[in-house]
Amino acid sequence: MKDALLEVRDLRTVFETRAGRVCAVDGVSVAVRRGECLGIVGESGSGKSVTFASVMGLVKAPGRIESGTIVFDGRDLRGLSPRQMRAVRGRDMAMTMQDALTALNPALSVGEQIAEVLEAHDETLPTRGAARRAAIRKASVEMLGLVGIPSAETRLRQYPHEFSGGMRQRIMIAIALACRPKLLIADEPTTALDVTIQAQVLELISDIRKEFGMSVALITHDLGVVAEHCDRVMVMYAGQVVEEGLTAEVIGAPKHPYTQGLLASIPRPALRGEPIHPIEGQVPDLIDLEPQCRFYSRCSQRRERCLAPIEMRAIGPAHNARCILAGEEET
Amino acid sequence: MSLLKVEGLSKHYQGKHGLFDRLTGARHTVVRAVNEIDLTVEKGEILGLIGESGCGKSTLGRAILRLHEPTSGTVNFDGANVTTLDPAALKAMRRRMQIIFQDPYACLNPRRTVAEIVGLPLKLHGLAANEAEQREKVAAICARVGLKPGQIDRYPHQFSGGQRQRIGIARALISHPEFIVCDEPVSALDVSIQAQIIALLLELKREMGLTYLFISHDISVIGYLADRVAVMYMGQIVEMGPVEQILANPRHPYTQSLMSAVPEVDHSGPRKRIKLSGDLPSPLRPPTGCKFHTRCPLAVDACRSQQPDIETVGPGHTAACHRLAEKLTLLDEASA
Ligand SMILES: Nc1ncnc2c1ncn2[C@@H]1O[C@H](COP(=O)(O)OP(=O)(O)OP(=O)(O)O)[C@@H](O)[C@H]1O
Ligand SMILES: Nc1ncnc2c1ncn2[C@@H]1O[C@H](COP(=O)(O)OP(=O)(O)O)[C@@H](O)[C@H]1O
Ligand code: SF4
Ligand code: SF4
Ligand SMILES: [Mg+2]
Ligand SMILES: [Mg+2]
Numbered sequence: 001m002k003d004a005l006l007e008v009r010d011l012r013t014v015f016e017t018r019a020g021r022v023c024a025v026d027g028v029s030v031a032v033r034r035g036e037c038l039g040i041v042g043e044s045g046s047g048k049s050v051t052f053a054s055v056m057g058l059v060k061a062p063g064r065i066e067s068g069t070i071v072f073d074g075r076d077l078r079g080l081s082p083r084q085m086r087a088v089r090g091r092d093m094a095m096t097m098q099d100a101l102t103a104l105n106p107a108l109s110v111g112e113q114i115a116e117v118l119e120a121h122d123e124t125l126p127t128r129g130a131a132r133r134a135a136i137r138k139a140s141v142e143m144l145g146l147v148g149i150p151s152a153e154t155r156l157r158q159y160p161h162e163f164s165g166g167m168r169q170r171i172m173i174a175i176a177l178a179c180r181p182k183l184l185i186a187d188e189p190t191t192a193l194d195v196t197i198q199a200q201v202l203e204l205i206s207d208i209r210k211e212f213g214m215s216v217a218l219i220t221h222d223l224g225v226v227a228e229h230c231d232r233v234m235v236m237y238a239g240q241v242v243e244e245g246l247t248a249e250v251i252g253a254p255k256h257p258y259t260q261g262l263l264a265s266i267p268r269p270a271l272r273g274e275p276i277h278p279i280e281g282q283v284p285d286l287i288d289l290e291p292q293c294r295f296y297s298r299c300s301q302r303r304e305r306c307l308a309p310i311e312m313r314a315i316g317p318a319h320n321a322r323c324i325l326a327g328e329e330e331t
Numbered sequence: 332m333s334l335l336k337v338e339g340l341s342k343h344y345q346g347k348h349g350l351f352d353r354l355t356g357a358r359h360t361v362v363r364a365v366n367e368i369d370l371t372v373e374k375g376e377i378l379g380l381i382g383e384s385g386c387g388k389s390t391l392g393r394a395i396l397r398l399h400e401p402t403s404g405t406v407n408f409d410g411a412n413v414t415t416l417d418p419a420a421l422k423a424m425r426r427r428m429q430i431i432f433q434d435p436y437a438c439l440n441p442r443r444t445v446a447e448i449v450g451l452p453l454k455l456h457g458l459a460a461n462e463a464e465q466r467e468k469v470a471a472i473c474a475r476v477g478l479k480p481g482q483i484d485r486y487p488h489q490f491s492g493g494q495r496q497r498i499g500i501a502r503a504l505i506s507h508p509e510f511i512v513c514d515e516p517v518s519a520l521d522v523s524i525q526a527q528i529i530a531l532l533l534e535l536k537r538e539m540g541l542t543y544l545f546i547s548h549d550i551s552v553i554g555y556l557a558d559r560v561a562v563m564y565m566g567q568i569v570e571m572g573p574v575e576q577i578l579a580n581p582r583h584p585y586t587q588s589l590m591s592a593v594p595e596v597d598h599s600g601p602r603k604r605i606k607l608s609g610d611l612p613s614p615l616r617p618p619t620g621c622k623f624h625t626r627c628p629l630a631v632d633a634c635r636s637q638q639p640d641i642e643t644v645g646p647g648h649t650a651a652c653h654r655l656a657e658k659l660t661l662l663d664e665a666s667a
Contacts, residue, residue, distance in 0.1 A: 164611065194384050194611075195550070196607050199606075200607070221521060221522065222594060224593065227594065261523060262522060262523060263596060264526075265526035267551050270597075272555055277526070278523055278525075279527075282493060
């Protein structure tokens with residue numbers, strides 16, 4: 001893709017478990033352009049987090065990347081040594097985790113955790129001594145201020161548990177942003193938060209993105225969040241991308257029955273008194289999947305032809321869907 | 332007469348040994364989780380209860396059922412004062428008032444099968460003559476909530492979140508209650524599963540003539556299914572009224588900011604949003620006067636010292652704010 005900062009091709013990440021081989025990410029291709037916000041949606045267990053943990057080189061045993069290419073800013077990340085990869089993480093791209101409380105180190109103060117990132121990656125700091133400590137302190141206070149945490153000077157000495165859920169998410173964002181990464185991967189940054197706090201956190205990410213020209217991959221399962229904050233969106237189901245395109249196209253005219261089902265499932269005040277139409281059934285086990293369309297068992301439009309492997313199809317210049325009906329005449 | 336009438340209900344927790352205490356090092360403090368709440372629920376209606384995490388929604392639901400003993404106030408259910416019932420009478424009352432819990436993972440005993448979990452209320456209330464009848468009733472209600480016959484001898488961990496929520500619903504319904512506190516029954520679920528459970532709860536309500544107190548922090552859910560809405564902030568109800576009024580004409584600044592913060596799929600691109608500064612204050616040190624004044628863009632001096640009274644602002648519509656008479660809306664302020 002033109003102008004891509006991150007380009008992932010045909011990524012496959014598997015976990016060897018006692019029950020069998022879980023193919024959490026199965027042939028995912030995704031690109032994030034410079035300066036854009038890409039939304040990634042899908043039910044729990046659809047492979048959103050594992051896809052981006054793979055990009056970050058953070059998949060741990062029994063998981064491993066089986067195949068695929070990950071190119072970031074012109075470099076093939078899969079060819080890098082662990083040491084080179086550590087340098088990319090934190091400096092060029094950073095990820096905030098779904099659960100801020102467990103992702104932050106409970107034994108280190110917030111100041112120490114921000115300092116750790118700066119120590120490791122910020123090459124503009126004075127090399128040693130009091131000047132270096134002072135510079136780190138100044139940068140840390142600035143970062144907390146940027147994410148809207150008042151009295152940063154005292155707050156730096158506090159530990160993660162002394163902050164509310166919203167503040168912890170913002171602290172994680174501050175840590176992720178400490179070295180001004182080119183790409184921020186935000187994994188469900190607001191799922192655990194209340195709407196008023198959610199609005200603050202999303203606005204913060206949006207402001208920083210515009211200010212620094214950063215790219216953002218925003219993982220969420222809230223389509224409302226996508227509609228308001230993302231330029232493009234990618235819908236995942238059972239380890240695969242099933243639809244992608246400009247947010248307005250995907251949400252305004254979804255082509256995959258799963259995307260359509262997700263949108264029809266959202267209760268809306270405007271639909272009072274009318275029945276909602278949930279997608280029946282649940283996400284399949286990702287062990288020993290049949291080659292057929294993964295959505296087959298839940299799809300209201302399934303037919304014989306869907307029992308073959310289904311490829312991504314182009315519906316428009318930048319709109320693709322993995323469904324045999326996509327692009328066919330509307331019936 | 333209302334089916335449920337709650338008057339001056341309070342539930343205060345001693346913060347002394349609580350989590351908050353350990354975290355903040357505070358001593359001998361009281362958390363007024365629910366403070367002097369009045370509300371009524373009519374037979375056959377859904378009263379939606381909405382508010383941010385920690386504002387006291389679950390505590391209120393549990394105090395109404397006396398699952399948590401209220402500190403003060405009264406709860407009347409179908410003419411009987413629930414707060415003064417002796418244990419035997421309370422047990423009998425529990426058959427008629429049930430609860431569905433928020434967390435489908437934590438609320439089911441992991442060592443009991445579905446049949447045992449769902450059948451327990453029948454045992455407690457002596458509603459089945461023998462084992463065979465109990466099993467038959469369990470099978471019938473499980474089928475009704477969408478579980479398969481082969482699944483009732485399995486254990487909770489063998490089910491997904493949505494299925495566990497169905498088990499919780501079956502357990503609540505098996506004693507044929509009239510009133511159910513639904514404590515965020517869909518909050519932990521993905522949107523497609525959430526829609527399945529909402530559809531089920533609405534069907535069951537119609538079939539069985541149920542009355543719900545439906546707790547949620549999701550305005551879309553409440554706006555879709557509730558008849559009336561109560562908005563809670565730091566242990567108090569700050570606004571209450573018919574759902575159409577609360578959605579279209581919210582009068583309390585907190586309700587207004589809550590409404591403007593919800594991201595909607597029908598709404599693409601950024602939109603006008605009321606910015607609240609700051610987080611929820613610590614419940615150990617609640618603000619004086621109006622509890623919302625630390626975040627309210629309309630706060631004036633009086634708000635910091637005097638608690639506003641509850642006023643009627645329309646038919647069945649009440650709110651507690653010093654500046655109601657000025658008919659301000661924050662959205663106007665935001666654009667001004
Ligand atoms: N450490 C692991 N061992 C085995 N399977 C795993 C592991 N981590 C993830 N998986 C599996 O990979 C699949 C995708 O997981 P992932 O966490 O990426 O989904 P997700 O879409 O982010 O879900 P959620 O919204 O719940 O976080 C799931 O089936 C999950 O069970
Ligand atoms: N057992 C308890 N001991 C001390 N404080 C409690 C206890 N249970 C709840 N609280 C406090 O009461 C307030 C309301 O809690 P809760 O009813 O759980 O809110 P919600 O359901 O809206 O999240 C919170 O401040 C909470 O910390
Ligand atoms: S390929 Fe067939 S089963 Fe799959 S989503 Fe399309 S219509 Fe449904
Ligand atoms: S009483 Fe004052 S602080 Fe409270 S909501 Fe009204 S204007 Fe805001
Ligand atoms: Mg995840
Ligand atoms: Mg609760």
